[in-house]
Structure formats: structure tokens, C-alpha cells
Amino acid sequence: MSTRSYVTQRQVAEEARVSRTTVSLVLNQVPDASIGAETRQRVLEAARRLDYYPDAAARRLASGKTRTIALVWHRAPDHTYRDAFLPGLLDGISRAARRYGYQVLFRPVEVDEPNGSYMELVRGRHTDGLILSGPRSDDDLLLALRAEGFPVVLHGCLHGVDIPSVDVDNVRGAAAAVHHLLALGHRRVGMITNAPLVYAASGQRLEGYRRALQAADIPYDETLVREGNFDEESGYAAIMDLMVLDHPPTAVFVASDMVAMGALRALHEEGMCVPGEVAVVGFDDITAARFITPALTTVHVPTFGLGWSAAELLIEIVEQGSGEHSHVQLGTELIVRESCGADAAQND
Amino acid sequence: MSTRSYVTQRQVAEEARVSRTTVSLVLNQVPDASIGAETRQRVLEAARRLDYYPDAAARRLASGKTRTIALVWHRAPDHTYRDAFLPGLLDGISRAARRYGYQVLFRPVEVDEPNGSYMELVRGRHTDGLILSGPRSDDDLLLALRAEGFPVVLHGCLHGVDIPSVDVDNVRGAAAAVHHLLALGHRRVGMITNAPLVYAASGQRLEGYRRALQAADIPYDETLVREGNFDEESGYAAIMDLMVLDHPPTAVFVASDMVAMGALRALHEEGMCVPGEVAVVGFDDITAARFITPALTTVHVPTFGLGWSAAELLIEIVEQGSGEHSHVQLGTELIVRESCGADAAQND
DNA sequence: GTATACTGGTAACACGCGTTACCCAACGAC
């Protein structure tokens, strides 16, 4: 089709009657370059007149920098759950990147792909750094990258490796949720984790639960705790298991909204009233939390902020070799809706 | 930090004791190049031994092709609604792109950005083509791009411009939803649109509603139709308005799940039983549709397929100058859950 | 035996830009 032709630096140089070098120096605002004010002006005007845009490929080749970061998005068994975070995260990443003049590559990694197949991005020099979301803990190539000094930032946390990361403060978020239930007068508060405890976030949210109990001088009772597994079904099963206890909890903290959806459905089917007979608080604040009846009280995760922080940290590492704070933790916010019974309590 | 050094083609050439040209010819599998089998083997082994990866920037500069496509994601007033599509769409795009050896750039456009600010991607030669999602109808730069012959594919449709596009078959999808309600015995079926009718998709879904009625010999009654506006609130207001009629509809087709969420909430608050007193069918199949009570019967939109098709079409245009089918329409699927009352009907 | 083709490979140019080393003129110091 139409062979498009582009304006090059050389043409700008001719238009401004200077050398190509001068054009480059002016347009890149090189600090030590001594260029007369009038010449500088001529160049700028010529560039504007010709509608000049530098060629990204040439620039990358010459400078050795791509000015691009990539989001590597692992599709794990929990991907339905994590999809809820993608729009906000990506928006945050993109806006931060744009602010610093970077482009954003998106690279999903499917479940059946070999470990570390995203390395082609690095080896092919497509990007200056990676944001890894949902990495496998057995990712040895990740450690290799780290050893090479290639800029990497993790979204979410991983046991036992010291790689710059960005995450929410799971412990405090969970503690706030449980504290809220305790403040409403509940003494028997159960918990359903978001996932098996091998996942770092699960352990942290459980830890938050324990701390809140401890702060209220309530002993930790492991018979009130069940494990969720990302999806609705696991929540359904877990809450059923809790409710057949001799002394079932009067409130349950479910460390994942997706899991909570299953729990609420189970309670609904059993004819149990929420929050009347059981109060429920979730975690994540997925879109559906607003829409379900009763609307789910939950811990909001700032997805945009996570993305923004991850990108900012990564770019800092790319440009300066290391970040100021290499482990960023963002705060959460408890969103009080109906499922916890706070409304009713206020009316008392 | 550690100055990483990369293996270049020249080093492979030395290792294999051939010229750099030969290496290039072999690795790119140039058809007309006559290279002996033994030499070819030496080159391949050398490349493998040295773990050679071609430099993307150099390749782009030399070839003039970026092997990259970009998704331009407009954040319009309906962005909360459209976020539900992003994960699937992006996954589809990325997988198709990967299959053809392309990278994917993500570029959100915020509401306050000047019109056509995504042009820098094109001018800077960052990408070979664009997928535009949610473009403004007043986007004159889009037409300019089209005139230049730059590869563009639209996600969703736009009035009055003939640009390659990918979308679901809104008319048939809506018709299927309404037909389903009619088949369940309803004669007074109302509709709430997903958005004002200036949006092309809205008009199409309304058209589907009319066709289904016509096929059942039921006259179109505009008093049973209300306009939604992407969000929950608009659905809340619209259904309230319908229910105060002298003869309110016994079933309502809401052309957007997000809007339907508001409608269901309103009905719930009014103590009306769904599907007992009013049956409801939505459109889009967002995640929340599964979780709400009653679970929402709705028209599933194949987001992955839309993404895949868009990328495939775009790449075809990039490489061959034009696509086989320049307007792709994908089918939808009616997901029958609880809100339509099909379960009860079957039990009759 | 000579013209012709084919096989196997290479030298050299182009891609557009960042950057270094260098040059020239003017100017001040001594």
C-alpha cells in the first residue's frame, strides 16, 4: 500500500541550514552543547515546520536504551481472580511510564508455557526492565536475571528472594477488616484464607487476622480457620464446613472477594441471613463486591497505585541502578457496605 | 550497575568462520540464499553455542518494520463498564500477536488528553499498526491515519466510517436474548438500552430487540423502552420508570450487565421477585453476573475472540496491505442462569 | 573449447540517530 515516508533529522538539518549533529544536540537539549540562541531557534522552527518525529528504532540502537518497560502477566490457576486487578494495574503502570517517557509492553505468560519464556523480551533487548506479576516461586531464570543485574520489580511478594517489589500491606489490611468485626461486637470470628498458605499473601492475611484477635485479647482458635483456593467453589465449601460447627462463628473474614462470593451463595442457599446471622468481610474489592446482595464490605486494594508504584520503582532502577525503597507497601482501605452489619449496629 | 554485553551477529560469524552476511541469511532463512548444508549447520550451532539473540532495535531500523502492534484504550465515561473486557481482549490480542511474532504495546488514553494524542506511537514509528478501542466519533486524526494508509483496526463500531473493525453481532445477540424471553411465554417485554442511542452498539441492540418482537408478531411499543447510560444508576432509574406503568412489562431485556445490576437492585429494594414477577436478561456477561442473586441470564461476549480477531486482522493488513474480511463480526452465546426464570419454566 | 548457468559465499551500503573528537574564529592576557 502507500509507502509512507518520514521526515528525518537530516531534512531538518537542511531546512535549518545546519549540520545534523546540531539538530540532534538541540532537540535532545544536551547540556554541554554550546549552540547559539538564534541557531537553536532555527532548528526548533524547522523541526516544527516539517513535523519531525525521531525514529524510535534508530534512537534505541544508538542510545542502547529502549525506553520501554514490560508487564509480564502470569496466567496461573488464580487468573480469573487476578483479572480483576489488571485494568487498574495496567492503567497505573502506563500512566507512570508515560510520565517518564516510557512505552509499555504487555506480555501474558500462559500456564503451559515453559518456565521463563518471557526471557526473549530481555534477550532480544525489547525492554529496559520487567514488572513480573504472579511469578512462580520455582522460577530460576528470575534469579538469573537478578544476578545479571537486569532491572526487575515484582508485583506481589515471593518467599525468600530479595527482589524489589510492590504490594499492599496484607497484614494491616486483614487486621483492619477483623478489627472492624470485633468492634461490632463479634467474639467468634472465623476466617477463610484466599489461597493455600504456600502463597505469601495468604500467610500475611492470616497473620493480620491473628494480630487483630490478639489485640482484642481473643485467643486464636484454629478450628475457626479454613483454607480458600482463589475460586468461588472453595469459599462455598469452606463456609459450609464452618457453619456445621457446634459453635459456628458469628462473623467470618474471607480474605478474597472471589472466595467470599461462594461463601455468600452458600449462606444464601442455607437460608442464613447476612449480616443478621453471620457477618462477612472480604478482601480485594473486586467489581462484583458492589453489586452483590448484601453488598460486600471489603478491603480495597489500590490497583492503580500498585501499578504506578511498580513502574516508578522500575524506572528508577533502570535509570539510577537502584531504587530508593526497594520494597514498596501500599495501604488499603476498608470499604464498609452491608455484609458486615455496620449499618444495623449504628442504628442500635 | 553491571554493564551487560550482548552477543552480536559478528561474533556468531567469527565463531562459525563465515561472513556476517551468511549468518544473517541463515538465521533469517532467506529463501533465495544458496548456502551449503554444512555451512548452514555450522552457523546454527555457533548461534546456539553463543546463545545469540538478534537485537530488536537494529532489526527494526534495518527492516523498517517494528513487528509490534499497539492497543489504544480510550478511557471514556464508560470505562468502568469496559474494564470488564480488558483482560480477555488483551489476552486475545497478545496470543495472536505472539503467534505471528509480534509484540504488543498498551496505550491508554485518558479522558483529558487531547484528541489523537496516541499519534506519537505512529509518528515515532513505535508500531506497525493500531487497534483502537472506544474511539471518539469526532476523532479526525483517525481519518487522517486512514487516509495515509496506516493500518488500523477498530474494536467496536463507529457510525459512518469505513475502517476495518471487529465486534460482536449485537443485533443477533440481542434478538436471541429477547427471543428467549418470548419463548418463556412473556408477551410484554421491556428493554433498557446499554447507552444513549448515539452509540452504535446501542442502536444495534435495540434493533435486535425489535426484530425478535417482530418475529413473534408482537408490535413494538416504545413506552416499554428506556435508555440506560453505562452505569448502575441509570439502570436503577430506568427500571423504576418502567415499573410504575399501568401495565408494567413481565420481562425486561437490559442491554448491559452493568446497567442490569442497577435494575436488579431496584427490583430487590422494591420487593419484587426476580424472575417470579419480572424476568431479566442482560448483555455482556461480566464477572459479576455469575455472582449476583439471582444469577443473571445474559449474552456472553467473547472478549478473547475479539482480541484475537482484531490482532489477526491487523497483522494481515500490516503484512499484506488489506484484510480478507475487513469487518469481522463474532457470534454471542446466551448464558441461561436464574434471572430469566427458565429453570422454573422447565419445571412446569 | 567456449558460452552459460548455477552454487556458495562475501563486500559494501543503508537504516536514522547519539556522541566524541576536532576545527575555526574571535578574544583576552601577557
Add this chain to the structure above:
DNA sequence: GTCGTTGGGTAACGCGTGTTACCAGTATAC
């Protein structure tokens, strides 16, 4: 007058690859 020195600008190299034009040698046709 000579010697720095400074301001203003340029020639030339390098980045790593794709691609074309060309060359040497050997087989084939007649």
C-alpha cells in the same frame, strides 16, 4: 605578537542488522 581560552559548530564514527550487488569456482550445454 604569541599563547591559551572560549563560544559555536561540524565531520566522522558506531550502534547491529537487512539486503543488494558482485565474485569465484564448478558444472552444464552445445
